[in-house]
Amino acid sequence: MAPRTLFDKIWDSHVVETLPDSTAILYIDRHLVHEVTSPQAFEGLRLSGRRLRHPDATIAVVDHNVPTSDRTLPIEEADSRNQIETLERNVKEFGVPYFPLLSARQGIVHVVGPEQGISLPGMTIVCGDSHTSTHGAMGALAFGIGTSEVEHVMATQTILQKPAKNMKVVVEGQVGPGVTAKDIMLAIIGHIGTAGGTGHVIEFAGSAIRELDMAGRMTLCNMSIEAGARAGLVAPDETTFEYVRGRPFAPKGEAFDEAVAYWKTLASDEGAHYDRVVELRAEDITPVLTWGTSPETVIPVTGNVPDPAAEADPARRRQMQRMLDYMGLEAGQKIAGTPVDVVFIGSCTNSRIEDLRAAASIAAGRKVAPGVRAMIVPGSGIVKAQAEEEGLDKVFLEAGFEWREAGCSMCLGMNPDRLTPGQRCASTSNRNFEGRQGPGGRTHLLSPAMAAAAAVTGTLTDVRELI
Amino acid sequence: MDKFTVLTAVAAPLPEENIDTDKIIPARFLKTTKRSGLGVHAFDSMRYRPDGTENPDFVLNQEPYRKAEILITYDNLGCGSSREHAPWALLDFGIRCVIAPSFADIFNNNCFKNGILPIALPREVCTQLMDDARQGANSRLTVDLARQVIIRPDGQEVPFDVDPLRKQLLLEGLDDIGQTLQHEKAITTFEQRRAQAQPWIPHIVLD
Incomplete structure (x- = not known):
């Protein structure tokens, strides 16, 4: 088999069927749901009498609308309250696991997924939110979708998509003091522009990326969408495995070892083809805004x-x-x-x-x-x-x-x-x-x-x- | 979803790059649980002044563009948030076709799912079509999806590309969930194969 990229490997392992025009029916491992982009999708299921195929691959949380002040008080804005209550009715009706507002595990969906071990390497992850690209830091193919696609995933556990092009952004060297993952990513976006990654999945590589902790990698992948990319990826490595180990929903014991053995096969092969490669020197990056x-x-x-x-x-x-x-x-x-x-x-x-x-x-x-x-x-x-x-x-x-x-x-x-x-x-x-x-x-x-x-x-x- | 076959309509020129979905529909209007009714807030910050009155300089507040069904912009239309409320707002305003040199990926998908046809054409062609559009009501553009051409007011035809599967769904006004469910057997087989090959994939079950 020809050498493949990390993206190619995750993609290939999730294609259920390829339609005549090369559109794939792509299997989805994790569907993250929040209150703003889901009500019309649940309504669509209800109207067509369809079930939600895999509640056990779905997690819901409230984040966009919620006040960040005293949680014991009622939510003042009526339409925000309505959207939250609508989600609560929907998760009950369709049996979706849910972290409610007063749960200690509630938070921003893209913080919660990795933190809970719900987002894992090698997975396909979607959410009705463009910053789903964040989960690419786990070495997962993660991208934002619209509400019609949310409904499609709910009903079929798949999505229709054509393969993206491969782009590699390499940052070699050591960053100076005061320079963080955010500065690296803003520097990349400044360099390639907000449409620079359109149609591509960006794999971040190079010594400056390998050095980053998981939070830093999440910052990078998070803003892949600001570079126009469909998704961002960092190959899973020891930093990733140590992060995942022991998380509430991660595999445990022998299952974890089996998973790690698989995750280790995901890194891009030597000689894999990228449609575009961009290189930056870490030493050239300063604190930016x-x-x-x-x-x-x-x-x-x-x-x-x-x-x-x-x-x-x-x-x-x-x-x-x-x-x-x-x-x-x-x-x-x-x-x-x-x-x-x-x-x-x-x-x-x-x-x-x-x-x-x-x-x-x-x-x-x-x-x-x-x-x-x-x-x-x-x-x-x-x-x-x-x-x-x-x-x-x-x-x-x-x-x-x-x-x-x-x-x-x-x-x-x-x-x-x-x-x-x-x-x-x-x-x-x-x-x-x-x-x-x-x-x-x-x-x-x-x-x-x-x-x-x-x-x-x-x-x-x-x-x-x-x- | 409404079919898209042949559209003859007024086109509005909006010669800007990177028009993001926050601009098309700001987040404060996303609190609805419906798809309809967002048209009045489309391009809110450009369309209305801080006191809530219409900004007369904005193209969609001018005749004949209040009735525009085609919108022409520059690069990277629909960048930013994945909110499908953006095409819902455009559709509710009356827009059925958007033309630009390039589109952000998610917005492009979201348009197709809602019966809006996104057409990518080189920047200089978009500039020509904007010039046509500036001539107002007497210079309607015709978009013929089956033939994949835009017919300019002088009769000249501009061909465009469109994904064959998406074209078919638009022409027939089909929902793609039904189509995917025709492959349900393949999905089930895939799931069985995976459960054997990767039994460690956890199920999300709360206590």
Whole structure:
């Protein structure tokens, strides 16, 4: 057999049947369900009298809509409450395992899956959410789907898809101080653009990737979608196996050893073909952030906001100028030193215990700058409990951060955590689109350490000055 | 799902790249449990001013584009969130066909599932079609899916590619779940084979 990539191997092992036009009926191992993109799918099943084929391969959790304040209080927003109650009715009717709001295991679906050992290497994983790509860090083929496809998976445990192209992003070398997985990924997106990965699955490789812990790999794969890719992947290795070992839903004992033996066969073969290869040197990557309203508008924190006048294409020039106007920035200005109103540390990109530790290391012994609202939103109840066990909550609270309950929070502006028009936010989330964090809100994407640095200085700041 | 056969309609030019699904339908409107009714919020931040009144500069607030059934943009239309609410909002507004140099993958899928035809054409062709569209009501475009051509107002035909399976489903207005379930035996066989080969794959069962 010709040498195959990690993607090829997972794909091949899940093809149920190939239709005449090369569309595959692809088997799905794990279906993650949340309250926002599922109600119409459950309704579709009900209307057509179809059953949900594998509740034992499905897990539901509430995350997008939930308030991150006191959980014992009723949910104030009526339509959010309705969506959550609708999910609760649906999981009951169709027998789907569910972590409810008050469960310690509730959290952001892309934090919960790996944390619980539900997402495992070699699997195919889907969810009605684009950031499903996160689970690719496990060495699983994981991608976001629309609600019609959610219904298709519920009814058939498969999806119709054509094979993606293979892309490899190689980062060799050792990153400098203050440079995290978030900086590596933003640098990649800045380099290839938000459509750079369209039609491809990106496999991340190279020594700088191998060095990353699982949380860092999840950050990378999470934002593969911001690079336009269908999914991101990191080959499972000892770091992966150690992470999986002992998780609640992972195989145990001999079954675990058998699984590891299989997982070890998944890495791309020597000489496997990639349709596109991009290489970056780790040493060239510095702490970065975004200046505009597209995740590809990445500059070093030491850099200046670009000038639209330098752009030749008139449509693009107009769009850059609109970004500057929306963001309240001037062409050519230094980005460092720009005052922020809000700091958000959380989201499926950066809300794991490792992220909170990185933020706490900057916050420790410092105070949130006057007039800045700084929020820490752990990715799950489990992350929150772990952080409290380590005393991170005290570090944050003493510094003047808010210590909140798990959920998507200010990443997407659909729960009570939102920016108000004109507010500038240093955010560890994944999208800086106009209005993403609330109408008129201005988002700068950056790492947890950089976000903490912005909180304590009150401005966008090079974190290296604080370490 | 409605069939898509031949569409003759007003086309709206929106010459921007990277129009994300948050822009097509912001998250605060995703709290519905229905598919319908989102059209009024399509392109909310571009279409309405902060006080809620219409922004007269936005193309879909202008005649004849209020009745546009075709939308033409630049690269990477529908990037970002996987929300199917984006094509639902477009469809509810009346859009049945989107034309751009490229589409984000999930958005592209979601369009087909809802009877919206996404057509990818080179940027310069999109620019020409936008010029046609700017001539207003007297310059409708015709999209003939069976023949895979767009007919410009001057009669010139622009051919386009479309996946044969998806074309068939659109032409017949078919739901693909029913089609996949015709292969249920193969799915069951696959499951049996896998359970033997990889018995360690856990079932998710809560206590």
